[in-house]
Amino acid sequence: MAVDATGTATGGGAAAAVPPPGTGGRRRQVPWLGLLFLAPALILLGALVLYPIVFSIVRSLFDAGGETFVGLGNYGRMFTDHDTLIALRNNVIWVVVAPTIATALGLIFAVLTERIRWATAFKALIFMPMAVSFLATGVIFRLVYDQDPAKGVANAVVVSVHDLFNKSSEYPGAFPRDKKALPAHDGGYETAKPVAAGTPAMLPLVGFPPAQLPDSATQAKAAEPSSGLSGTVWLDFKPGGGGTSGVIDPGEKGMPGVVVQAVRDGSVVATATTADDGTFHFDSLSGGAYTLLLPQSNFAEPFNGVLWLGPTLVTPAIIASYIWIYAGFAMVLIAAGLASIPRDTLEAARVDGATEWQVFRRVTMPLLSPVLVVVFVTLVINVLKIFDLVYIMAPGSVQAEANVLALQMWLVSFGGGNDFGFGSAIGVFLFLLVIPAMAFNIRRFVGER
Amino acid sequence: MAGVELSHVGKVYHDGTRAVSDLNLHISDGEFLVLVGPSGCGKTTALRMIAGLEEISEGTITIGDRVVNHVPSRDRDVAMVFQSYALYPHLTIRDNIGFGLQLRKMDKKEIQRRVQEAAHILGLSDHLDRKPRNLSGGQRQRVAMGRAIVREPQVFLMDEPLSNLDAKLRVQMRAEVARLQRDLGTTTIYVTHDQTEAMTLGDRVAVMKQGVLQQVAEPQTLYDHPNNIFVAGFIGSPAMNLVMGTFGAIDAEPDTDRVPLRLGSHELLVPRKVFEERPALARYENRPVVVGIRPEDLSDATLVEPGPGEVFRASADLVEAMGSDVVVHLQGDADHVDTDDTRELARDSGRELDVDHEKTIVVARFSPRTTAAEGQTLEVRVDTERLQFFDPETGLAVWDDTENHVGGT
Numbered sequence: 001m002a003v004d005a006t007g008t009a010t011g012g013g014a015a016a017a018v019p020p021p022g023t024g025g026r027r028r029q030v031p032w033l034g035l036l037f038l039a040p041a042l043i044l045l046g047a048l049v050l051y052p053i054v055f056s057i058v059r060s061l062f063d064a065g066g067e068t069f070v071g072l073g074n075y076g077r078m079f080t081d082h083d084t085l086i087a088l089r090n091n092v093i094w095v096v097v098a099p100t101i102a103t104a105l106g107l108i109f110a111v112l113t114e115r116i117r118w119a120t121a122f123k124a125l126i127f128m129p130m131a132v133s134f135l136a137t138g139v140i141f142r143l144v145y146d147q148d149p150a151k152g153v154a155n156a157v158v159v160s161v162h163d164l165f166n167k168s169s170e171y172p173g174a175f176p177r178d179k180k181a182l183p184a185h186d187g188g189y190e191t192a193k194p195v196a197a198g199t200p201a202m203l204p205l206v207g208f209p210p211a212q213l214p215d216s217a218t219q220a221k222a223a224e225p226s227s228g229l230s231g232t233v234w235l236d237f238k239p240g241g242g243g244t245s246g247v248i249d250p251g252e253k254g255m256p257g258v259v260v261q262a263v264r265d266g267s268v269v270a271t272a273t274t275a276d277d278g279t280f281h282f283d284s285l286s287g288g289a290y291t292l293l294l295p296q297s298n299f300a301e302p303f304n305g306v307l308w309l310g311p312t313l314v315t316p317a318i319i320a321s322y323i324w325i326y327a328g329f330a331m332v333l334i335a336a337g338l339a340s341i342p343r344d345t346l347e348a349a350r351v352d353g354a355t356e357w358q359v360f361r362r363v364t365m366p367l368l369s370p371v372l373v374v375v376f377v378t379l380v381i382n383v384l385k386i387f388d389l390v391y392i393m394a395p396g397s398v399q400a401e402a403n404v405l406a407l408q409m410w411l412v413s414f415g416g417g418n419d420f421g422f423g424s425a426i427g428v429f430l431f432l433l434v435i436p437a438m439a440f441n442i443r444r445f446v447g448e449r
Numbered sequence: 450m451a452g453v454e455l456s457h458v459g460k461v462y463h464d465g466t467r468a469v470s471d472l473n474l475h476i477s478d479g480e481f482l483v484l485v486g487p488s489g490c491g492k493t494t495a496l497r498m499i500a501g502l503e504e505i506s507e508g509t510i511t512i513g514d515r516v517v518n519h520v521p522s523r524d525r526d527v528a529m530v531f532q533s534y535a536l537y538p539h540l541t542i543r544d545n546i547g548f549g550l551q552l553r554k555m556d557k558k559e560i561q562r563r564v565q566e567a568a569h570i571l572g573l574s575d576h577l578d579r580k581p582r583n584l585s586g587g588q589r590q591r592v593a594m595g596r597a598i599v600r601e602p603q604v605f606l607m608d609e610p611l612s613n614l615d616a617k618l619r620v621q622m623r624a625e626v627a628r629l630q631r632d633l634g635t636t637t638i639y640v641t642h643d644q645t646e647a648m649t650l651g652d653r654v655a656v657m658k659q660g661v662l663q664q665v666a667e668p669q670t671l672y673d674h675p676n677n678i679f680v681a682g683f684i685g686s687p688a689m690n691l692v693m694g695t696f697g698a699i700d701a702e703p704d705t706d707r708v709p710l711r712l713g714s715h716e717l718l719v720p721r722k723v724f725e726e727r728p729a730l731a732r733y734e735n736r737p738v739v740v741g742i743r744p745e746d747l748s749d750a751t752l753v754e755p756g757p758g759e760v761f762r763a764s765a766d767l768v769e770a771m772g773s774d775v776v777v778h779l780q781g782d783a784d785h786v787d788t789d790d791t792r793e794l795a796r797d798s799g800r801e802l803d804v805d806h807e808k809t810i811v812v813a814r815f816s817p818r819t820t821a822a823e824g825q826t827l828e829v830r831v832d833t834e835r836l837q838f839f840d841p842e843t844g845l846a847v848w849d850d851t852e853n854h855v856g857g858t
Contacts, residue, residue: 342533342535344531344532344533344535345535345536345537345538347500347502347522347529347531347535348529348531348535348536348537348596349537349548350501350502350521350522350523351500351501351502351522351523351525351527351528351529351606352523352528352548352549352552352596352600353523353524353549353552353553353600354523354552355523358552362548363537366537366539367538367539
């Protein structure tokens with residue numbers, strides 16, 4: 001703009017075709033007068049915008065210390081360095097996903113709130129996150145995504161929904177007293193030796209707090225010898241100490257509700273559940289050569305929710321928090337665009353025979369598309385330079401997986417890398433990426449004028 | 450095509466504002482009905498209820514033989530022309546006109562044929578591939594018409610379609626609308642606040658005021674036999690003069706066969722024939738009555754031979770030569786008529802702030818041969834046989850006691 005202005009000002013003076021001798025001549029004598037008036041703006045722009053850009057470009061052609069000229073070496077490194085490539089990949093994901101979803105949500109909110117009475121209250125609510133800084137948002141969402149369902153609301157929701165459909169196991173973490181007699185098998189435990197009908201099997205377990213046994217649990221006892229296969233599963237731990245391991249002592253309780261499977265030749269032939277005193281019976285099974293299996297379902301660890309800020313989900317999780325902020329921004333702009341569509345035109349379409357959906361698809365959307373494009377492009381620019389959210393939200397262990405270019409630029413220059421040449425190269429690269437979007441938006445604004 | 454029937458239709462908005470009350474109208478198949486009235490009289494609301502853009506609070510609307518109260522707009526088979534034209538700015542003229550047909554999944558060739566035909570009728574054939582923003586106001590108006598006629602609907606609904614055009618174009622388009630409707634024969638309901646459009650276009654004209662129907666009649670009937678002060682003052686341009694008058698004793702001068710009528714300091718003699726036409730007028734003996742005088746019933750007395758009691762003298766306040774006639778504003782001293790109707794009329798014509806009660810201006814339309822000039826005192830002849838009389842209390846025209854047009858169809 002400034003360059004443009006000087007061009008017209010000086011050029012206009014010089015090119016005035018046949019200037020009247022008085023004014024034109026005088027103007028030609030003092031071309032520096034125009035420059036004088038432009039000087040404050042030129043100096044400020046030059047010092048604050050132009051010089052840093054040029055300096056960054058030059059700096060990007062030198063090595064870490066700034067002494068050796070490396071040409072485009074830093075740029076080459078950008079596309080070979082593993083961490084930077086991941087940052088680049090993440091940036092692509094960000095640019096494609098975040099503006100699209102934010103714009104789409106904004107559109108949905110704007111269209112839906114157009115017809116309700118408390119639209120203003122709803123819009124204010126959706127727009128409010130815009131007032132929250134990225135730093136605060138990052139802190140809030142670290143809590144939201146906390147692994148512990150007791151702290152993180154995301155996992156609290158996931159765990160409650162999961163437990164609603166999928167009961168957690170009865171005795172998580174319990175394991176056999178004697179790992180030789182009852183070795184691990186597929187997450188559960190299977191007797192090492194075959195058991196035979198008529199001899200009750202003793203299956204002592206430990207590693208489970210007695211206080212957490214079901215209230216219905218009673219003193220364990222050995223199963224009555226009978227013709228069928230039978231046995232006892234109990235917690236082989238005497239509160240207050242004492243007792244003999246592998247033997248039912250007074251005070252040791254049975255473990256009710258444990259699923260026991262009888263296996264013969266590798267396939268399950270019968271299933272039983274322990275009673276309150278820990279006994280189980282397979283009355284129909286006789287003979288020997290069975291093994292008893294306590295399947296995994298008895299001992300599975302409780303579902304602890306999703307590892308939101310783990311290596312796989314960290315980028316989507318951060319993008320979601322970004323959308324939380326910017327959906328409101330999109331909504332407000334789109335709602336303003338919607339309000340500027342003449343009601344008559346929509347009504348004309350209705351009388352012409354359009355259903356509400358057709359009115360939306362064939363009239364509202366085309367008339368709204370300029371606004372949608374502006375919102376989208378603005379968000380793209382915004383997303384390209386995303387830094388703080390990622391920096392704050394991604395735990396150190398997964399920072400590399402969540403990395404984006406702006407963060408990588410900071411990391412290699414100030415965050416320990418100390419390589420200002422490479423950092424400048426990334427900065428210049430980001431600048432190049434933003435230019436098309438900026439040019440598009442500027443052209444649009446100029447065109448509107 | 451079909452007729453439209455409005456039966457006890459009313460509209461109350463959510464905030465309790467009443468826009469239309471107890472509207473009864475029967476529009477026959479192929480008829481051109483004009484709804485006219487000052488702004489805010491509910492005529493557009495009534496039209497929008499027929500179109501299905503406004504919910505019907507009371508009564509029923511029937512198109513053809515189908516009650517459409519709960520039929521969505523798209524299924525009513527009506528076409529509407531909006532005041533703003535409401536064209537689709539992102540579509541070409543071709544697609545604007547064909548939009549309704551495309552929505553009905555009509556065969557592409559048939560759409561093409563119909564659009565071409567409509568464009569031909571409206572003189573838009575050369576502009577089909579342009580966008581609305583590249584057209585002039587008159588052309589846009591034609592596109593809006595084209596969009597309506599191409600669908601061959603049962604009813605055309607037009608909401609002040611000409612009011613955004615300049616005066617000359619409006620006259621031209623008015624003729625086009627009339628010709629188009631005559632050729633197509635489609636039932637048309639046309640809303641306007643311009644009484645000239647109403648008079649020239651309508652087979653019948655319905656006058657509304659504050660949501661209430663005042664009179665429905667053929668244009669000439671409306672002009673000659675207005676039901677009440679409002680219709681009398683609204684229809685006609687320049688508007689009818691309304692002044693307070695007082696009849697003398699009916700039998701005062703039996704030999705002249707005329708009854709004296711005092712208008713301020715002037716006295717006219719009204720022929721007994723008028724009392725035969727309006728039997729109820731006898732009850733106004735020695736009582737005030739609202740007298741309506743059409744401007745064209747006043748003439749320069751020097752150009753005609755006035756009969757007895759037909760002349761009064763007044764000074765010319767303003768003389769406007771129109772070419773075909775001369776409009777003279779005369780200063781009289783008869784009392785103003787101050788009723789709801791006249792206040793509403795004043796509001797409509799923007800004279801609300803006129804609180805000058807000293808002067809009563811009477812507008813006359815003289816023949817161009819008159820020599821009247823501003824400031825002169827003129828002899829004005831009144832066609833006393835054509836005077837209109839209204840009750841000052843009710844505002845109703847005084848005919849006989851049984852006749853009452855109000856709310857009629």
